[in-house]
Amino acid sequence: MSILERFSYSGLESYKKCPAQFKFRYIDKIRKPDEGIEAFTGKRVHEALEFLYSEVQSGRLPFIDGILDHYEDIWKRKWHDRIAIAKRGERKEDYFHLGEDCIARFYRKNQPFAERVEGIELEMDFMLDGDESYRMKGIMDRLDHDGNGNYEIHDYKTGKRALSQNQADKDGQLALYQIALEQQREDVQDVSLVWHFVRYGIVVKSKRTKEQLQQLTGSMKKRINEIRLHEKQGSTFPAKESILCNWCYYWEECPQKQGSNPFIPNYQ
Ligand code: SF4
Structure with a gap:
């Protein structure tokens, strides 16, 4: 069994962007106060x-x-x-x-917040394809339910970039929560994925087909397998440099960098 027993969407995304950063954070568990x-x-x-x-x-x-x-x-x-x-x-x-x-x-x-809210900050613990060796976790910002099996999974985003409809239709995070929801409840008829880009007051909605959910499950499992193979073989997790290095707190550990991150000097 991998030392990593449960994966998160953000963890798997960070592996895609920079495997080295993923390793420092999720495998070596190096925590930074920053x-x-x-x-x-x-x-x-x-x-x-x-x-x-x-x-x-x-x-x-x-x-x-x-x-x-x-x-x-x-x-x-x-x-x-x-x-x-x-x-x-x-x-x-x-x-x-x-x-x-x-x-x-x-x-x-x-306002007046008349939605039928079923839960807020819901912790999700679920499996891909119902397989215990592919356990995932996540936190749903809000879940609405009309009482007849029609659910809405809501997510609040404070970042600068709002997703376009096309990007939302491909985004994996809320779709994974849909997989979790369908696994945990028997009455699910319909699920909408709803993003609130609160900086701009923009709301974007999307839905997933069964095939899309299966595809997502397949790609997440593939990434988990890749990580496990790296761990098993003891091979290196390559450091992939990009603009994201400016926000990375692992410069001291990173083989591609020297010293500490100069983009983060401004402590208040
Ligand atoms: S500094 Fe850049 S290359 Fe190095 S671990 Fe961080 S994100 Fe990866």
């Missing part, structure tokens, strides 16, 4: 929206001020001294306000 401010902001916005829907689920409709106060509170509480701003000229406050804007826009667009 965090990019984009990721930090994204997590706080997710938590604020989670709070919003947990209030709605408890029968309360919070005012926007209450959500923003919660956001400010968790931002301050979770702030630490290894958060990097890679882009020169940008400040901590800019990102804090960006998060506020995302939440306020989402609130305006979605």
Whole structure:
């Protein structure tokens, strides 16, 4: 059995982009205290929206001020001294306000939050093809269900780039959650995949056919097999340089780099 027993979509994507980075993070389990401010902001916005829907689920409709106060509170509480701003000229406050804007826009667009929300921040533990040796994990931002087997899997994105319809139709992450959902519930009739690009208030929806889900399962299994083969043979996980190196915290470990990442010097 591989030392990696459960895979995630983001882990498998990171293997595709740079096998060396994948190895440092997921096999060697080298944890860095550093965090990019984009990721930090994204997590706080997710938590604020989670709070919003947990209030709605408890029968309360919070005012926007209450959500923003919660956001400010968790931002301050979770702030630490290894958060990097890679882009020169940008400040901590800019990102804090960006998060506020995302939440306020989402609130305006979605109130009074009448969707039938079944779960928020749902942890998924599932198998590809029902095979125990291909276990996956993931967290669904939100799951809606109309009570008649029609589900919607929602995902919030705070990043700069919104997916085009074509990209959403090919994206694997929410499709994997659909596989998990269909494995865990018997009443699934129809599943929509819904992305909220909260920076712009853009919503993109997509659906998958059975064949597409099978194809995705096949490609994920293939990647897992490749990783296991590398591990078994003790072969190197190649370092693939790209623009993503600018956001990588493994320069000290990376055979292609020297010293620490100069793009992440700006601790606040
Ligand atoms: S610095 Fe670049 S090549 Fe090296 S591990 Fe990170 S992403 Fe890969």
